[in-house]
Structure formats: C-alpha cells, structure tokens
Amino acid sequence: MSLLSHSFIFACVIFTCFFFSSTEGGRKNGIKKPKHVHFVNHISLPPAPAPQEAGLSYNNAPSPSPALSPSRVFNVLSFGAIGDGVTDDTQAFKLAWDTACQSEQAVLLAPVGYSFLILPTIFTGPCQSGFVLQIDGTIMPPDGPESWPRNMSKRQWLVFYRIKELKMQGGGVIDGRGEKWWNLPCKPHKGINGTTPPGPCDSPVAIRFFMSSNLTVHGLTVRNSPQFHFRFDNCQNVHVERLNIKSPASSPNTDGIHIENTNNVQIYNSLVSNGDDCISIGAGSYNVDIQNMTCGPSHGISIGSLGIHNSRACVSNITVTDSTIRHSDNGVRIKTWQGGYGSVSKIKFHNIRMETVRNPIIIDQYYCLTKNCSNQTSAVYISGVSYTNIKGTYDVRSPPLHLACSDSVPCTNLVLSDIELLPAQGQLVADPYCWNAYGAMQTLTVPPVLCLLGGIPEFIGQNIVDQC
Ligand SMILES: *[C@@H]1O[C@H](CO)[C@@H](O)[C@H](O)[C@H]1NC(C)=O
Ligand SMILES: *[C@@H]1O[C@H](CO)[C@@H](O)[C@H](O)[C@H]1NC(C)=O
Ligand SMILES: *[C@@H]1O[C@H](CO)[C@@H](O)[C@H](O)[C@H]1NC(C)=O
Ligand SMILES: *[C@@H]1O[C@H](CO)[C@@H](O)[C@H](O)[C@H]1NC(C)=O
Ligand SMILES: *[C@@H]1O[C@H](CO)[C@@H](O)[C@H](O)[C@H]1NC(C)=O
Ligand SMILES: *[C@@H]1O[C@H](CO)[C@@H](O)[C@H](O)[C@H]1NC(C)=O
Ligand SMILES: *[C@@H]1O[C@H](CO)[C@@H](O)[C@H](O)[C@H]1NC(C)=O
Helix, strand or coil: CCCHHCCCCCCCCHHCCCCCCCCCCCCCCCCCCCCCCCCCCCCCCCCCCCCCCCCCCCCCCCCCCCCCCCCCEHHHHHHCCEEEEEEEHHHHHHHHHHHHHCCCCCEECCCCEEEECCEEEEEEEECCCCCCCEEEEEECCCCCCCCCCCCCCCCCEEEEECCCCCEEEEECCECCCCCHCCCCCCCCHHHHHHHCCCCCCCCCCCEEEEECCCEEEEEEEEEECCCCCCEECCCCEEEEECEEEECCCCCCCCCCCCECCCCEEEEEECCCCCCCEEEEECCCCEEEEECEEEECCCCCCEEEECHHHHHHEEEEEEEEEEHHHHHHHHEEEEEECCEEEEEEEEEEEEEEEHHHHHHHHEEEEEECCCCCCCCCCCEEEHHHHHHEEEEEEEECCCCEEEEEECCCCEEEEEEEEEEEECCCCCCCCCCEEEEEEEEEEEECCCCCCCEECCHHHHHCCCCCCCCC
16 A cells, blocks of 8 residues: 655654564563662652663664764663562652653653553653653553552543653553453443443543643554543644554444544554544544554544534544555444534545445444434534545445435535445445435446435525534
8 A cells, every 4th residue: 555655754764763672572571570670769869860871772772863862761660660560660650750851852761571550640741852751661550440549530541741742652562451441330332232231430541642742652552441542632743653552342432542622643554453443533633644554343433423412523634544444343434413513524535445344434423322312403514525545345234335414414525436345245235325415426436326415505604504
C-alpha cells in the first residue's frame, strides 16, 4: 500500500533518531531482580540524576542523534523503583517525573528487563522542553477492581495533564491487566439478551492525555486495557506512530485510540486488535489524519457516537487513508444519537481494504443502546463524506453499505467512488440500504447503490442545520 510521502519521511526520521529495545526482552526478564537497587527514603531529597549525562546511553542504545544530546537520563531505578512486578513503584515514578520534568532535554527511563507496578497517577506538566518518557520495560496497574485503591478514581489509570511537549516512546509494554474489569457483572456482554445488569461499572482508561499539546506517542505496545487504551481529550498537536494495541475481541469498551475535543492529530502506521472501536473520534475533533492503520478484530474506525443527550457535536476535516480493516463489526462508521445538533463535515475515507467486515460502510443516525429510543426532530447534520477506493469483502449478515440518515436532517454530499465490496462467503443477501441519504456515485460501484438520492434536499438552508 502506498503512503503519502510526508509520513514516510517522518517515519524515517523517527527511526533513525530513536532506538527500540526489544519487547521480548522486557517480557522474558519481567520479574528479574535489579542488581543494584538504590533505595530512596521518600521524604529525603531526590537523589542526583543518574550519571549518564552524555546521552541516551542506557542498555544497548546506539549513539544518540546529535539533535537530541545532551540529554539527561533519569532512570526510575535511581529513584527507588524496584521493578519486580509486585512492589508499588508509584512514588519512585512520581519523584523521577518531578525531577526530570524540571530538567531540559530530560529522558525519564523505565528500563528494559523490569516490570513496574504503578497505582493510578496524574503526571502533571508543563515540563521543560525536549522531555522524553522512555518506556522500555513493562508498566502495569493493580490487578483488577478489588486491588484498586479505594479512594482513587476507577475511571483512569495513567493521566498526563497540562503537558506542553512530550515524547512517550520505547519498545516496552503497557499492560492494563484488564481481564477482571471486563468480567464485571455490569458489562453489556454479561447481561441476558443485551441487557445490562446493575453494579459498579467504571473501568479505567489506561492512558489519558488531558489538556495537553505537542505530544508524540511512538513505538509502544499497549495491551489489555480495562477500558479505552488511549484517550486524548482537550489536546492539540498529537502524533501517534507505530503503536501496537492489543486486547481480546471480547473485551468490552476497549477502544484503541479515542480522541475528543482534540485537533491536529496524526495517527500513523499502527496495529490495533481489540473489542471495540479501533479509533473513535468524538465531538470537537478536527484536522485528524489517519494513515496506514491495520485494525481487526475490532469495531472499525468510528466518528461518534455524537449528539448524546441532545448535545452539540462538531467534527470536521477527518481523513482516513491507506488502511486495512479486518474481521470487524464495522469498517468506517459515523454514528449519532437521535436528537443533538452540530455537524460532521469534510470527511474522507480513501484507499481502505476491508476483509470480512460486517458493515464496511455505515452511517447510523439512530444509534441507541437500549433499542428503544424515540425519534426526535433534531440531529447532527452529516455532510460532505467521501468514500473512495474501498475494496474487499463483507460478512453477508449485514448489507455492505448502510446509510441510515436522520429522518429530520438528511445527509448530503455523500460521494461514492471505486467501491468494490464482495461477499466474503456465500451470496449477497441484503442490498445496500439508504435512508434520507443524498449524494453521488462517481463511478459504478459494486454493489450498485441505487438507493442514494440525487441532488440536494429542499430543506437545506431553511432550518435547524447547524454548520458549526
Ligand atoms: C488514599 O488513601 C491513602 C492512604 O489511606 C492516602 O495516602 C492517599 O493520599 C489517598 N489518596 C487520595 C487521592 O485521597
Ligand atoms: C432472552 O431471549 C430469549 C430468546 O429471544 C427468550 O426466550 C428469553 O426469555 C430471553 N430472556 C430474558 C431474561 O429476557
Ligand atoms: C507545538 O507545536 C506547534 C506546531 O508544531 C508549534 O508551533 C509550537 O511552538 C509548539 N509548542 C511548544 C510548546 O513546543
Ligand atoms: C504501515 O504500518 C506498518 C506497521 O503497522 C509498517 O510495518 C509499514 O512499514 C507501514 N507502511 C508504510 C508505507 O509506512
Ligand atoms: C485538514 O487537516 C489537515 C491535517 O490533517 C490540515 O493539513 C489541513 O490544513 C486541514 N484543512 C483545513 C481546511 O483546515
Ligand atoms: C420504550 O420507550 C417508551 C418511551 O420512551 C416507553 O413508554 C416504553 O415503555 C419503552 N418500551 C420498552 C419495551 O422498554
Ligand atoms: C423512527 O423513524 C423510523 C424512520 O421513519 C421508523 O422506522 C421508526 O419506526 C421510528 N421509531 C419510533 C420509535 O418512532
């Protein structure tokens, strides 16, 4: 698959700058005892930074790029972390963070060969420029709701707050130990016939960036999150690259990367397999570029859900290109609740390969968890969505295209071109479905989408439509 040259160049720059130590090494040696543990009394002053001042001279690293030096490496082991997977290393990480954060070009290192247990923590910025969080070992939270500290929020684990610039990278693993959370009785899949039994249900997002900007997240493996793996919320200038996100297909609400109220986002060259959306894009997101993703099994790449509780949602200028979605419930999806205001516009889905996907192309403006949502007279307005060069196979249990626009607010300017979707197995059972969907087929499509309405509906310009 071809990729736009700028991201390729970016990838090359990144790869020559940084070294990835092996994830395997981290796993194999996960429980190994450190040879020289430097115990730190938490009341005492922080120890002097580790002596490696000449650059990124930790295990096996090649010479650092001149652009990065001189860096100062703050190894969490020097701050009292044990890394045996059992001892609580939270204080050591906090201390190391506070110290490194105040130093220019600092590298906060969680070294390979250790497994660090960290309680829910908010890491606050801003830090000095050039701050790198280098995770080469394994980081994990307490194991499940029973072990979670009682007085701490069960909705988030690691939070990065008010960061102005941060590179989070490394060959390490962030293991959310989600299993006991997924099995809480309250989770949807535990109920009979889609009901949700009562009981506490909060589960932590593994990594949350909140009110932060100029973030790069690069190279990590993040697995088994209790809830979303990443959540970017009120952030700007986010670059995500070469992540490997992995949870079982049956794990509930484990979105790979969720963004909301966040703009100027690039998500490139990453793998996601999980139990919910591969990437989900919430209200207030714009200028988002997604390239070369491989998703599946998953619920696909979603814009939404938007407009819950009659809220206003604006999402604009989202591009998804050169990606593969396989064995997923959805391919590319836009979902909104009944009611709500605002708009979804300038959306481009281009060059996407589908492999056995249930709803490869879907707009659902009747999104509703209880299956008993009343029809309402307002809706988020969907306009200007192009689907070009989308090919592959679909699971015949659902129609290959499903464009269910609001009764009260039609979708407009939908563009279909070079669509070729064939049954993965068996016969075409359902034709493409459209409701109140206006747009054009620029080429013949397979299957033909005869239900698409031509032109522009009359109401446009008259009422209720909120263009954001
Ligand atoms: C939670 O409780 C522990 C010990 O009881 C205390 O040290 C800690 O500060 C508390 N944390 C919060 C966020 O209240
Ligand atoms: C679940 O659905 C099945 C089949 O539709 C039905 O026979 C059964 O009574 C339902 N159970 C409950 C608790 O609603
Ligand atoms: C953040 O990135 C933007 C765009 O790349 C740049 O203009 C700005 O100076 C950066 N801000 C900081 C604090 O580095
Ligand atoms: C696409 O991403 C994969 C990793 O998922 C990577 O191996 C491949 O090189 C990337 N392709 C391009 C053209 O960058
Ligand atoms: C749309 O987003 C891209 C980045 O993904 C940006 O380069 C472009 O300028 C944006 N377009 C508009 C009209 O804001
Ligand atoms: C569906 O919702 C309506 C009102 O919104 C309510 O009156 C009705 O009882 C609900 N039906 C079921 C089966 O829950
Ligand atoms: C909502 O509208 C759709 C389309 O007109 C219709 O099929 C459905 O029955 C309506 N649902 C309710 C609860 O009124």
